[in-house]
Amino acid sequence: MNNKRRTFLKKMSMAGAASAIVPAALAKADQKSMVKLKRTSEVVADQExxxxxxxxxxxxxxxxxxxxxxxxxxxxxxxxxxxxxxxxxxxxxxxxxxxxxxxxxxxxxxxxxxxxxxxxxxxxxxxxxxxxxxxxxxxxxxxxxxxxxxxxxxxxxxxxxxxxxxxxxxxISSLGNEKAKELLAEGVIGDINYAEGFWARHSPPGAWQYNVPADGTPETVDWERYISNTTERPFDPLRFFRWRNYLDYGTGMSGDLFVHLFTSLHFITNSLGPNKVSAMGGLRYWKDGREVPDVLLGMFQYPDSEQHPGFNLSLRCNFVDGTSGSTYLKIVGSKGSMDVKWDEVVVKTNKQTSSDDPFLEAQAKMRGEVSDRKKILPPNEVVYKVEPGYKGAHYDHFGNFFKAIRENGQVEENPVFAFRAAAPALLCNDSYFQDEFIKWDPVNMKLV
Incomplete structure (x- = not known):
């Protein structure tokens, strides 16, 4: 292990991560356990x-x-x-x-x-x-x-x-994100080297085909105020009620959905963001006059940093998904992976032995230093689920906001954190439309 990794592990309080044995967080549970997540405190609403x-x-x-x-x-x-x-x-x-x-x-x-x-x-x-x-x-x-x-x-x-x-x-305020952050810091999946996220939809509302009311006319809509900070156009009810389909008002699939995945990933890993962005995609189904793709693939390079070793991220979004849609974030490390949802985390690990090197273990066995007696092995999969009655990430997000106001405190997703999640999502659009790689400085938050 090099000095950089030793420093990283020390900063993250991950001394046990260097061991080949699965950490105690997994060793205490059997393979079918549903280890519950629960919030440790409630917000006191003592101010209207x-x-x-x-x-x-x-x-x-x-x-x-x-x-x-x-x-x-x-x-x-x-x-x-x-x-x-x-x-x-x-x-x-x-x-x-x-x-x-x-x-x-x-x-x-x-x-x-x-x-x-x-x-x-x-x-x-x-x-x-x-x-x-x-x-x-x-x-x-x-x-x-x-x-x-x-x-x-x-x-x-x-x-x-x-x-x-x-x-x-x-x-970012979900129990699933909080548990994944804790497990990664404990070294449960080893050193992160890859992550991927997928978000799919198909039904018309999910593909931004929002309802256009019959009375949505220039008499009931303040169109001039709506477009006053962008391109002057005649009234168009689609551009008002289905605004996500148009670049003057929305930010495409990446601004709507990738940004959620960036937020979760950055919270879990403490990352400041990628330094290289690329994207491909196309308009495959919803050929309704929209200006943004309905299939988008993004690739992102995260450099070595004090927060984490370097890794790669791939994100996918599909509005033509005949399977009715799915969402996930997977974080892959040297010893296992985590599938992260807002109310569930599934940890899968490699089979572990007493040595990182099978050859050295075999040599030790020949010298009589290792017993033939079988061991109790930790589980290879553990599912963490929230307790019944969990009010959800949306509820907790507002709870965090209101608590910060009442206590003059801080929120995790402040403008700096939020911009570091938004920037690679928006640059994904730029890469797609410009058909080129884009370099980004995640520390200073600027284009290179």
Whole structure:
């Protein structure tokens, strides 16, 4: 083992990882065990928080519904550019709501502590900056920005105004991610050398074929405000209600889905990100006028670092999946692998012996230094599952956000962490459209 690896293992408290014996985390369980994950603490809601929603579409509404499950949290106002969503907001959350199509009217209110931003991606940067400048804490859906060029501005605003900002890649707050991080640090799968992720969908909503309401017209949609920071175009209901299909507003499959996988991987490994990005793909099925591929393959190179040895990552996304879709993140090491989901971790290890070298073990046996007596071997597969009643990663993500606000604390997915997950996803798009490798500096967060 070289000095670099010794330093890495010491920093990660992984002294036992150098042994050929599977760590105690696996040795204590038999092969069919369901070793449960459980959260160690609950958030104390000792301060009322008043929140507002900016962008009340599918994800924005889901975010608000989850946020309101927490104690002592109430909704005050909603902003959206479509009348139908504003009407729905009053039906869902109360007739008392202040409604507007201008998000700046939300930010002027003194009775709002935090805003949830569920707008299309091209508005994430400006609303986040304006909200923090106005003294509001921010929960912004992923990806944090629409392009790599926007990342520094959001980070600078976060540092300048001192507000809590959390980005919504909820898997980072899952018990599955937390357990995988713990197991990797314990050396259960050895040194990471490869990872892969897959995200597949097929049904029309899952492929961004969102409902276009019959009354979605220029009379009910503030189209001019919607496109005011991008290309001037005549009103197009598809570009408004199915915005993910178009580059002016969305960030393609990688910005929508790869970013989740980057977030989980970086949290588990403590990685700052890749230094080389490449992508291929194509429009294979959904030839409906969209500007982004429905099959995307990304390849990423992670360099040696203080956080981890170098490894490679492959990500795949398919909106033409006839198997009805699947999602996973697999992390592969020198001794085994982990399949990571938000509520489950499956660890598979190689058969272990008392020696890393079968030849040396055979020589020791000839010298009488090794007994012929059979040993009790640890399991080759262990499944970790959450306990019944787990409220899920989305719930815990908001719990972490609210706890940080109440205690003036920190969140894991702050703008720096979020940008390091968003950048390789956005660069994956750039690689695809430019048909070239892209080099990235993950430490200084800039193109090379």
């Amino acid at each position: 928080l008043k929140i507002a929603l900016i962008g009340a579409g599918i994800m924005g509404s889901q975010d608000m519904n989850t946020a309101l499950k927490h104690d002592n949290v109430s909704i005050v106002a909603v902003c959206d550019l479509y009348d139908g969503r504003l009407d729905d907001a009053k039906e869902k959350w109360g007739q008392h709501l202040f409604l507007t199509k201008d998000y700046k009217e939300i930010l002027k209110r003194k009775d709002i502590d935090a805003v949830l931003i569920g707008t299309p991606d091209h508005w994430h940067k400006q609303i986040s900056i304006d909200a923090m400048k106005a003294g509001k804490h921010v929960y912004c859906e992923k990806p944090m920005v629409h392009s790599v060029d926007e990342g520094k501005d959001v980070i600078d605003a976060w540092k300048k105004y001192g507000k809590i900002m959390m980005v919504g890649s909820q898997g």
